[in-house]
Structure formats: structure tokens, C-alpha cells
Amino acid sequence: MANIEDLKEEAKKLLREGKVKYIIGYGAGTNGWPAAPLFIKKHEDVDKLVWNPTCVHNLVRFLVDEKRRKARQKQPDKRPVGIMVKGCDSRAVVVLLQEKFIDRNDVYILGVSCGKTGVVDDAKLSKKMGGKKAKKVEVDAQDRFVVTTEEGTVEAAAEELLAERCLECKANFPVIYDVLSGEKTKRPLDKPFGSLEKIESLSAAERWSFWKEQLDKCIRCYACRSACPMCYCDECVVDSINLAVTADTTADEKAQRIRWVQRSAESSENLIYHLVRAIHLAGRCIDCGECERACPLDIPLRFLNKKLEKEAKELFGYEVGFDSALPALISSFRDEDPQDFIR
Amino acid sequence: MEKTLAKKSFPQWIKKLGSWSVYIPRKDKEGRWNYVEADGGEVGLEVLQTTLPPKKILFPQREVFLEFAMTPAGGRETLEVKEVLPDVKPTVIIGARPCEARAAWLLDKVFGGEFRDVYYWKRRDQTSLVGFACTTPPSENCFCTSVEGSPHSEEGLDLLLTDLGDKYYVQSLSPKGEKLISAAKDLFEEPKPEVKKQVKAAHAESEKKIKRQLKDARPIAEKLKGMFGSPLWDEESMSCLRCGICTYLCPSCHCFDINDEIENSSPLRGQRVRTWDTCQFPDFTMHSSGHNPRPDKAARLRQRLLHKFQYFVQVYDKFMCVGCGRCITLCPVGIDIIKVLDKVRENGA
Numbered sequence: 001m002a003n004i005e006d007l008k009e010e011a012k013k014l015l016r017e018g019k020v021k022y023i024i025g026y027g028a029g030t031n032g033w034p035a036a037p038l039f040i041k042k043h044e045d046v047d048k049l050v051w052n053p054t055c056v057h058n059l060v061r062f063l064v065d066e067k068r069r070k071a072r073q074k075q076p077d078k079r080p081v082g083i084m085v086k087g088c089d090s091r092a093v094v095v096l097l098q099e100k101f102i103d104r105n106d107v108y109i110l111g112v113s114c115g116k117t118g119v120v121d122d123a124k125l126s127k128k129m130g131g132k133k134a135k136k137v138e139v140d141a142q143d144r145f146v147v148t149t150e151e152g153t154v155e156a157a158a159e160e161l162l163a164e165r166c167l168e169c170k171a172n173f174p175v176i177y178d179v180l181s182g183e184k185t186k187r188p189l190d191k192p193f194g195s196l197e198k199i200e201s202l203s204a205a206e207r208w209s210f211w212k213e214q215l216d217k218c219i220r221c222y223a224c225r226s227a228c229p230m231c232y233c234d235e236c237v238v239d240s241i242n243l244a245v246t247a248d249t250t251a252d253e254k255a256q257r258i259r260w261v262q263r264s265a266e267s268s269e270n271l272i273y274h275l276v277r278a279i280h281l282a283g284r285c286i287d288c289g290e291c292e293r294a295c296p297l298d299i300p301l302r303f304l305n306k307k308l309e310k311e312a313k314e315l316f317g318y319e320v321g322f323d324s325a326l327p328a329l330i331s332s333f334r335d336e337d338p339q340d341f342i343r
Numbered sequence: 344m345e346k347t348l349a350k351k352s353f354p355q356w357i358k359k360l361g362s363w364s365v366y367i368p369r370k371d372k373e374g375r376w377n378y379v380e381a382d383g384g385e386v387g388l389e390v391l392q393t394t395l396p397p398k399k400i401l402f403p404q405r406e407v408f409l410e411f412a413m414t415p416a417g418g419r420e421t422l423e424v425k426e427v428l429p430d431v432k433p434t435v436i437i438g439a440r441p442c443e444a445r446a447a448w449l450l451d452k453v454f455g456g457e458f459r460d461v462y463y464w465k466r467r468d469q470t471s472l473v474g475f476a477c478t479t480p481p482s483e484n485c486f487c488t489s490v491e492g493s494p495h496s497e498e499g500l501d502l503l504l505t506d507l508g509d510k511y512y513v514q515s516l517s518p519k520g521e522k523l524i525s526a527a528k529d530l531f532e533e534p535k536p537e538v539k540k541q542v543k544a545a546h547a548e549s550e551k552k553i554k555r556q557l558k559d560a561r562p563i564a565e566k567l568k569g570m571f572g573s574p575l576w577d578e579e580s581m582s583c584l585r586c587g588i589c590t591y592l593c594p595s596c597h598c599f600d601i602n603d604e605i606e607n608s609s610p611l612r613g614q615r616v617r618t619w620d621t622c623q624f625p626d627f628t629m630h631s632s633g634h635n636p637r638p639d640k641a642a643r644l645r646q647r648l649l650h651k652f653q654y655f656v657q658v659y660d661k662f663m664c665v666g667c668g669r670c671i672t673l674c675p676v677g678i679d680i681i682k683v684l685d686k687v688r689e690n691g692a
Contacts, residue, residue, distance in 0.1 A: 029677040032483045036677030037582040057676060061584065065640070072639075123374070133483055217371075219395070219404060221587035222624070227675055239626045249631075262604050263618045264405045294675035296394055296588050298373035 001139045002112035002182030004051035007084070010179050011110065014082055015043035020108050023082035024062050026055040032133050033122065037062065051084070051112055051181075053137045053145060056119045056163065058288040059083055060092040060229040063102055067232075082108045086119070088165065090174035091286035091321025092229040097176075098321075098328050099284075101232060111174030113182025116143045117158045118166030122293070125161055129154065137161075164195055165289035165302065175322055193310045199303055211271075217297045218270040220263070224291035224301055225277060230284045237261060238273055274304065282308040283329030286321040344515035346524060346531040347538060348504070353388070353511070357381065357437070359527035364434040366400055368393050378436065388438050392481040392667065396443050396594035397436045401466050402450060404591075406617040408462065408601070413611040420610070427614075429465040435523065437473045441496040441503070442487045442665040444472045446594030448499030452659050453597055462617070471519040474500040478549050484668025486681060489557035492665050494549040505542050512542045557681045560652070560662060563688050567653040575690060576641035579683045582676040583623075583640045589670035589678070590621035590647065595663050598622060622646040648683065 014020045027038030027048045034054040039062075040046060063083065070076040085093060090111060096102045117139050125134055129149060136148040145161050147154045159167065170192065173184050191197075199207065222238070225231045238261045261276070262269045285305040292302040312318045315338050318329045326332075348356065357365060365381040368391060376393040378400060407427045413420045451467065454460035477485070477494035487493060497503055501520035504511040512534060515521050524531055557563075590596040600620035605613040620627060623643050629635045637643050655663035664680070671679045 030679045030682050031671045031674060031677045033677055039578075039581040062582070065581075069639075127374075219587075219591055219619075221591045221621075223584065223586035223588050223675055226584035226586035239624070259602075263600060263602055263620075264604065264616060265618070266405065290675075294584070294586065294588075296592060296673050298375055 001053075001115040001117060001143075002051055002180075004049055004112075004181070006181035007051075007110050007112070007179065008046050008049060011040070011046045011049065011082060012043045014108060015040065015046065019079065020082040021077050021079045023049075023084075023110070024059045025049045025082075025084040025110070026051060026057070026059075029054075034134060034136055049084075053117060053120045053139060053161075054134070055084075055086070055112075056122075056289075056293060058086075058089045058092060058227070058229055058290045060085065060089050060096065060288075061227060061290070063093075063096065063107065064229060064232040066106075067102065080106050080108045082110055084110045084112060085174050085177070086112055086114055087169065087171035087173050087175065088286055088288045089229075090176050091171055092288060094176055094321040094324045095230060095284055095286060095328070096232075097324035098326065104324075109174065109177040109179075111177030111180040111182075113173035113180065113184065114166070114169070115139070115172065115182055116185065116187060117145070118162050118169060118172065120145065120161045121163040123298070124163075128156055128161060163289055163293075165287050168192055168195060168287070168306075170287075170319070171322075176324065193306065196303065196306055196310060200307075212267060214299050215270045215274055216267055217299055218265060218274070219297065220265045220270065220273065221296065223294035223296065224299075227290040227294040228277075228281070229288070229290075230281055230286075231277070237276055274299075274301070278304040278308060281305050283312045283316075283318060283320060285309055344521055344524065345534055345539075346513045346515070347507075347534045348511045348513050348531055350509055350511065352530040356527045356530050359530075360435060360523070362433065364432055366397065366434065366436045368438050381437075388475060390475070390477055390479050390481050392440065392669070392672075394669075394673070395592060396446065396667070396669070397439055397472075398443075398446065398450070398594050398597075400434065400436060401447055401470060402454075402463060402597060403466075404619045406462050408615045408617060410614050411603075411612070415610065422611075429462060431466050431469045434466070434470040435473060436470065439472045439474045439500070440477060440481060440667065441474045441494060441498075441500065442485075442492055442667045443594045444474050444499035445487075445492050445496050445665045446499070446667075447472060449595050449655075449659070449661060449663060449665070450597055451499070452661070471501040471517075471523055472499055473502045473504065473520075473523065476503060476505040476546060476549060478506050478545060480549075480553050482668045482672055484555055484671040484679075484681075485553050485666060486555040486557050486668060487666035488550055488553050489555075489681075490560055490662045490664050490666040493546075494553065495546045505545055507538065507541055507545065512538060555668065555681060557666075557684055559688055560684075563684050564652050564656045564662070566687060566690070567649060570687060570690065571645070571649075573690065575683075575686055576645040579678070579686065580640040580644040583644055583678060584676060585623055585625060585640055585643065586675070587619075587621040587623050588673050588675065589680075590623055591619055592669045592673055594667055594669070595651075595665055596621065598627075622650070644678075644683075648680065648687075652684065 011023055023040045025038050026035045029036035037057050066081055120137055132149045134147045138146045140146050143158055145156045172187050261272050289302055312329055366378045367381045368376045369379045370376055376391050378393055378397050409427055410425045412423050454463040497516050501517045503514045598620045599617050601617050603613055603615050637646055651663040
């Protein structure tokens with residue numbers, strides 16, 4: 001596990017020397033979850049940075065915001081932004097580089113290794129603590145979690161509290177970084193797609209009823225899309241702004257504009273929304289699990305993305321987010337690529 | 344009217360409401376609480392907070408206003424338009440938190456002002472709210488006492504039940520409440536004189552258990568008037584993801600959009616529907632010219648807070664926030680309305 005103190009000196013230096021515009025990191029949360037994203041502009045504030053197993057958020061999402069902000073400014077500040085990334089998050093940076101959404105000079109990467117553990121799952125944590133709120137979660141020398149509540153501390157084996165994605169993690173330390181804290185030890189990974197086994201064993205009818213029930217819960221708050229660093233389209237297919245209106249646009253044209261997905265949170269519309277998102281993430285999703293974590297109704301969205309990750313691996317031998325020099329899956333082909341699905 | 348109801352009689356009372364639609368909080372497979380139709384079955388009444396407030400029963404996420412269809416009649420096409428009004432049977436929401444009922448009371452003001460929203464009132468008039476005083480705060484982020492509410496507030500409720508160990512103390516607050524009691528008169532008893540004291544003590548105790556506090560909400564509302572252009576909104580919205588959680592799951596947020604949903608284009612057939620909308624979405628109130636009145640996250644966070652703590656106060660003299668804390672608890676990046684308003688209070692002070 002990385003130690004935040006290792007990064008603080010570097011962060012202070014970067015800000016003091018004006019090498020970065022600001023640093024996107026983790027600070028203390030106030031809403032009952034110990035960590036929250038923190039934006040630091042002044043070197044005096046660097047001591048507010050934290051790193052612990054509740055730093056679940058994928059901060060790479062905020063690079064999308066930064067790009068939008070820059071696009072709106074007449075004379076944008078071209079300095080990079082500093083960003084704290086875990087292993088999984090670093091793979092999101094790789095995809096953004098691969099897709100040329102950002103340039104390597106746009107970011108200064110402060111990498112943190114998860115060592116042999118990772119981040120905790122909020123539902124597992126809450127269950128373990130019987131509803132009591134964790135004030136602090138730490139990792140001890142034996143790689144066990146130590147949870148502090150108002151009533152004392154509780155220890156737990158890492159596997160008991162780790163987020164599902166961490167149990168299937170392929171990069172427990174960043175694959176790209178400018179500075180790194182923590183060790184580069186590999187974790188044994190026996191079943192990289194273990195979480196899919198249960199759902200894959202169901203019949204088509206059973207899967208349909210499973211997804212129907214799950215997607216019917218969706219209220220289309222778009223937290224999954226909003227938390228995703230890969231969902232960076234300026235105009236999302238579900239938004240009603242996808243019509244360029246000019247002085248010549250007639251009322252009819254406005255009324256007749258194509259709405260691919262209706263706003264109503266109904267079975268058919270919810271299904272289309274989630275399938276469009278899943279397909280758009282095929283070969284791009286790095287399994288940071290943010291969509292599922294952000295969902296207020298606990299729809300198991302990770303299954304959809306994990307399944308497509310598995311397809312990419314099995315059909316094309318492609319693993320997302322390890323090499324920014326490789327072409328993206330969707331924009332490349334090889335002669336030996338399977339073609340038997342083309343009829 | 345004040346009564347007591349033995350806890351063991353509670354399920355019998357619910358049974359007696361057989362002709363009503365009864366909504367109660369239930370846990371789903373993932374362990375989340377939600378208001379669902381009871382349809383018999385267990386009625387558990389722990390002090391809890393559902394993910395979605397009962398707003399969805401009074402103001403559903405999707406409401407059909409009218410249906411339209413082009414029909415060929417004698418070589419000419421005619422457009423038929425049919426109004427669709429909600430057809431709702433008597434409904435009772437059991438286990439509402441007092442703050443949620445207070446939010447319904449605020450919605451009543453919005454939908455019952457100068458323009459009376461017939462769709463809302465068709466449901467509202469048929470719906471009774473049975474609240475349970477929060478003897479312990481259902482969420483660690485509860486702050487109702489800071490926004491002129493309380494864990495035993497009565498606004499919007501028809502009955503308020505307070506847990507007294509083996510029985511509930513039942514306060515009827517409206518004719519609708521009396522009707523609910525008279526549906527099973529025999530189960531309710533006259534309260535003994537000492538009970539009132541117990542209730543008062545339980546209510547006082549419940550207020551003390553609220554952990555979070557927003558100080559000086561009224562002065563903040565006043566101060567917000569001069570903060571439209573403040574850089575604070577930029578800073579506080581940096582981590583916002585622009586999702587709709589804080590507003591969709593808010594018991595008092597009520598913005599909506601109206602769209603025509605075309606089922607078939609030739610011959611034309613479809614519905615005009617109202618759906619929830621939120622100031623947090625990038626296309627909220629976007630003009631057809633392409634102009635967006637709230638072009639960035641800062642403007643959208645400001646809109647949410649100003650609507651709740653400035654505009655609504657100016658119009659109705661109430662906060663449009665009941666302090667349930669859902670927006671705080673459920674925000675994926677931990678944006679905390681209390682902390683943001685704390686900064687407003689301290690701004691320039």
C-alpha cells in the first residue's frame with residue numbers, strides 16, 4: 001500500500017513551482033464516507049491529501065471536466081494537472097491517451113499502489129459494521145483491514161471487505177505514472193472473470209428476467225454515465241440536445257428530431273440506455289467499478305462491462321489500458337481476428 | 344384526536360385498510376429500502392430511510408398527460424386528443440418520515456398555488472400520510488432541526504405515530520387521519536394521562552439525537568442573495584459529476600420536463616408525458632436556440648442551492664429542504680450541502 005507522505009513533498013513542489021495548475025487527489029469526506037475527491041490549488045493545502053482504502057473514486061473522470069473547461073477558456077492555462085491514480089485508474093488514463101482525448105503533457109500522474117489489498121466496498125463495509133459508520137479504514141502490516149468506528153476498531157481479512165473489482169484486479173499498481181508510492185508486487189489472480197460465472201450459468205430466460213428486474217429499478221439519474229471516465233461524449237445519445245438549431249431550423253424539424261431514447265424511465269428505454277452504454281464501453285472499460293458504486297439503486301452494472309471485457313479478451317486477445325501506444329480495439333483489426341460472427 | 348395502538352394490533356389495522364393501496368418501506372434483494380405496495384405480507388417498521396422518498400407516489404417519475412392519434416376518417420386525417428387523468432384509489436403511505444411528509448406539504452404549495460396541477464392533486468387528494476416520529480435519526484446526515492423541521496414534525500401528515508415500546512401514540516392531524524382510525528376503531532384505545540408526558544419526553548429526546556447541524560439557515564438565505572457571482576460555486580462544484588442523484592432522490596425537488604413520446608409515426612400515435620427533470624443535467628432548460636442558461640457545473644450547483652435556500656424562501660417563506668440528508672449520503676463524490684452552506688455563511692465574514 002502506498003504512503004501519502006511519499007507524494008506530499010512532490011505535490012508541494014509541483015504547486016510551489018507552478019508546474020501544475022492544480023492537483024486532483026483525495027481528502028477527508030464529511031458525508032459519512034471517510035474519503036472524497038479533493039482539488040488542491042495551493043501548496044499549503046497539500047497536507048489535506050489522504051490515501052487509504054476508502055479512496056474508491058476514479059479521479060480520471062475529472063480530466064474530462066478539465067478538458068471541457070479548457071475548451072471554454074479563450075486563453076487556456078496549458079499547464080498539466082496533477083492527479084492521483086490507483087492501478088485501475090491509471091488504465092483509464094492510458095485509454096484517454098490511446099484515444100487522443102488527452103495528451104501525455106496534460107497530466108502529471110501521482111501513482112499510488114494498492115499493494116496486496118485495494119479499496120473497500122461500501123455495502124460490505126456497512127454490513128460488517130452492522131450499520132455503524134466507519135470513521136477510518138487502514139491496512140495493517142499483515143494486509144488486513146482495520147476499521148475504526150465511534151465504538152472502537154474492528155479487523156477484517158482483506159477479501160472480506162474488498163470491492164468486487166479489486167478481487168479481480170489486473171493492475172494493483174499504476175501502469176503509467178510520473179511518481180509512484182508503494183510497491184510493485186503482483187497479486188495472484190486465479191479467476192480473472194470469476195464474478196461472471198454465476199450469471200453466465202443462467203439460461204437466456206433467467207438472464208432476461210434478472211436484467212429486466214434490475215433495469216426496471218433504474219431512475220435514469222445517469223450517475224453511472226457521469227462517474228465514468230470513458231463517457232466523455234459532448235452530446236450523449238440520451239440527452240435531448242443532439243440537434244443543432246440554426247435560424248433556418250423549422251418548428252417541424254425541431255419537433256421531428258430523432259430521439260433515440262425517451263426520457264421516461266421505462267423498461268424499454270432503460271434497456272436501450274444501458275445497452276448503448278455497455279456497447280460503447282466494449283474494449284474501453286477498465287473496470288474501475290465507478291458506475292456500479294455510484295448507482296443509488298445498486299444495479300449490478302459491472303456485470304455488463306465485465307462481460308464485454310471478457311469477450312474482448314477471448315475473441316481478440318485484447319486487454320484494455322496497458323499500452324497507450326497500441327491502437328484501440330475498436331479502431332484496429334488483424335488478419336487473424338475471428339470472423340465467424342459475420343454471416 | 345389522540346389514541347394509542349398496541350403494537351401487536353398494528354398488522355390487524357393494516358389489514359382493515361384492505362380497500363386502500365397501502366405503501367410501506369420494504370427491503371429489496373440488495374438490502375435497499377423502498378416504498379412498495381404492501382399486498383399483505385410483513386409490515387416491519389424500523390426507523391429507516393428509503394433510497395427513494397415517497398415523492399414518487401405523489402409525483403411519479405412518468406405521468407401521461409394525454410394521448411394523441413391521427414385517424415383517417417373519410418379520406419381526411421383527423422387528430423384525436425384524449426386527456427388522461429390519473430385514476431387513483433384511496434392510498435395510504437405508512438411509515439413516512441416526518442421530513443418526507445413535510446416535503447409533500449411543500450410540494451402542495453408548488454402544485455397548488457396560482458396554477459393547480461390537476462395531475463398532482465388527483466393523487467394527492469386520495470393519499471394519506473401516516474408518519475412515524477424518528478425516535479433515532481434514520482440517517483447519519485439527518486439535519487431536519489436546522490431547517491425548521493423536527494423528527495416529530497406534523498406538516499403534511501394525517502397521522503403521527505410515536506413508538507412507546509409496546510404501543511404507538513397516535514395523533515390524528517386531519518379528517519383523513521380520523522378516517523384511518525375509524526377504519527379499525529376497536530383497535531385504538533384512549534391514551535392514559537401519563538402517556539402524554541412520555542410522548543413529550545420521547546420527542547424531546549429524538550431532537551437531541553440529531554448529529555448534524557446547519558447553523559443560521561435564515562441568515563444564510565439572506566446572504567445568498569448577494570452571492571450569485573461568487574467564485575465559491577466553482578470551487579464547490581469541482582468534484583460534481585453532474586448526475587441527478589441529489590435531486591431525483593430529494594423529497595422536495597420537483598422539476599419536470601414534458602415531451603411527446605411518439606409510438607408510431609405513420610399514422611401518428613403517441614403520448615404527451617411529464618417526467619422528472621433536474622437542474623443537474625447539462626440539457627436542463629436548454630433553449631432551442633442552443634443557449635444554455637446554466638452552462639456549467641458551478642451554475643447548476645448554484646441553482647440547486649439557491650432554489651432551496653433563496654428563491655423558495657422568497658416565494659413561500661420556507662426552505663425547500665427538509666434536512667433528510669439523502670443528497671449528502673448518496674452523492675458519489677461526497678458533496679455535502681451543509682458544508683457548502685457553511686462556506687456561504689463564512690464567505691466574506
